[in-house]
Amino acid sequence: MPDPSRQNVALAPTRGRANSTAGIRKPSPVPRNDTGSAVAVDEIDGEPTVEEPLDTAPPRRSKLVTKLVASLVVLVVCAGATAWFTWKTNTALSTSPLSNTALSDAAGSTEVIGQATQAVEQVFSYTYTDLPKTERAMNSWLTGRAVEQYQALYGQLKTQAAQQKLTLQTTVRTIGVVSLQGDRAELLAFLDQRAVREGTATPSTGGGQLKIVAERAGGTWKVSDFGTL
Numbered sequence: 420m421p422d423p424s425r426q427n428v429a430l431a432p433t434r435g436r437a438n439s440t441a442g443i444r445k446p447s448p449v450p451r452n453d454t455g456s457a458v459a460v461d462e463i464d465g466e467p468t469v470e471e472p473l474d475t476a477p478p479r480r481s482k483l484v485t486k487l488v489a490s491l492v493v494l495v496v497c498a499g500a501t502a503w504f505t506w507k508t509n510t511a512l513s514t515s516p517l518s519n520t521a522l523s524d525a526a527g528s529t530e531v532i533g534q535a536t537q538a539v540e541q542v543f544s545y546t547y548t549d550l551p552k553t554e555r556a557m558n559s560w561l562t563g564r565a566v567e568q569y570q571a572l573y574g575q576l577k578t579q580a581a582q583q584k585l586t587l588q589t590t591v592r593t594i595g596v597v598s599l600q601g602d603r604a605e606l607l608a609f610l611d612q613r614a615v616r617e618g619t620a621t622p623s624t625g626g627g628q629l630k631i632v633a634e635r636a637g638g639t640w641k642v643s644d645f646g647t648l
Contacts, residue, residue, distance in 0.1 A: 584617035
């Protein structure tokens, strides 16, 4: 007969191996969300948290950002001016032709555009060597409230131009008639300006928008009011 003690010794290791494997947990599959991204399980409360993907895109250069911002600014300015012009044009379309002839009187619109262009370019241009020329242009092309507006600026203009030896050239890039009613017209002008200081090789350039009210007296259109956009 087999010795019972030897049998027990042989069975003990078998039971020990079975018990050791019974306590081992199989690794759970990595949980994923609906988009397929890996989900991490918090070890404390067991709540799943979505791992944020790493941003591997290279940082943009500051010059590129500056150019984009500048482009957006230009687009916004142009869009605002276009929207204003469109609104005023729609107003002209909805007005009775008897009161607003901006769209029907081509000759009248051409006349006021030509004279308003001369007025703006001459009045808003100057050179420190001949400031009286600008003053003569003011007396020729401005009337009513526009004279008061310009005189308020002319004192500062004479002082700064003489001290800094400045020359400013203003050019009308685009101009259009918004409203034409008899001897009164409203216009919108887009300007290019170039300023030069004596002794500097590089001029300063810029632009702007000008709302103009013109009135005809004695066959000549003169600027009676103006303002910037």
